[in-house]
């Protein structure tokens with residue numbers, strides 16, 4: 119019995135392998151008390167997850183993970199918790215980001231063709247299923263076509279930044295993503311921050327409220343360091359597995375590392391504080 123929470127999960131609504139309802143079932147089996155669905159640039163899976171958890175003691179937190187481009191060409195992901203996932207302007211912005219992801223995927227497939235390592239768009243789309251096509255699906259297609267022997271080497275040789283078929287895409291800046299999450303009532307958190315700590319002070323100034331301290335693969339010393347940083351900047355120390363399903367990214371399991379339920383209480387408190395402040399204004 120785990121009894122903890124997992125605040126970083128991907129479903130078939132983006133590039134995960136399990137549907138939102140399957141993730142809820144899995145979390146329930148693991149004995150988790152709460153999960154957040156944090157699909158890349160979409161909240162399309164949230165209602166299904168909420169429905170699946172109805173009548174159980176598992177809490178589902180509406181979430182999102184927005185991809186942004188930070189100075190110095192860093193991929194920087196901002197998680198948003200307790201967003202109003204039906205908010206029209208949030209949905210519109212996310213739709214624009216998804217469209218750019220799709221355009222980019224098509225360009226990558228063309229670039230691979232030109233590089234003499236073709237994969238079919240039909241196969242890439244089929245691998246994405248109902249989710250939005252992303253580089254992990256192209257990586258799987260490259261493995262299937264035997265151009266590379268692993269997803270990692272697909273990224274290394276073709277898909278990663280600076281690699282042969284790397285294509286940039288339109289992204290928000292980190293402050294814009296934070297403002298978007300705040301505007302839809304959510305709590306913005308810096309995801310997997312290990313290599314991004316120099317950005318923290320600037321992000322705190324625009325409203326960052328949390329730091330992903332407990333993360334799959336972070337050793338004790340790293341967590342300790344990040345926990346201290348969170349305290350220094352008055353940030354909530356959140357965490358999750360970044361689970362995408364077996365085989366998509368590096369090995370991870372739902373509910374690992376263990377994250378205490380108190381994190382959810384802190385997030386809820388942050389939401390209540392903001393609501394009270396808006397009511398006064």
Ligand SMILES: [Zn+2]
Nearest residue numbers: 183195309310
């Ligand atoms: Zn991420």
Ligand SMILES: [Zn+2]
Nearest residue numbers: 126128183360
């Ligand atoms: Zn993620």
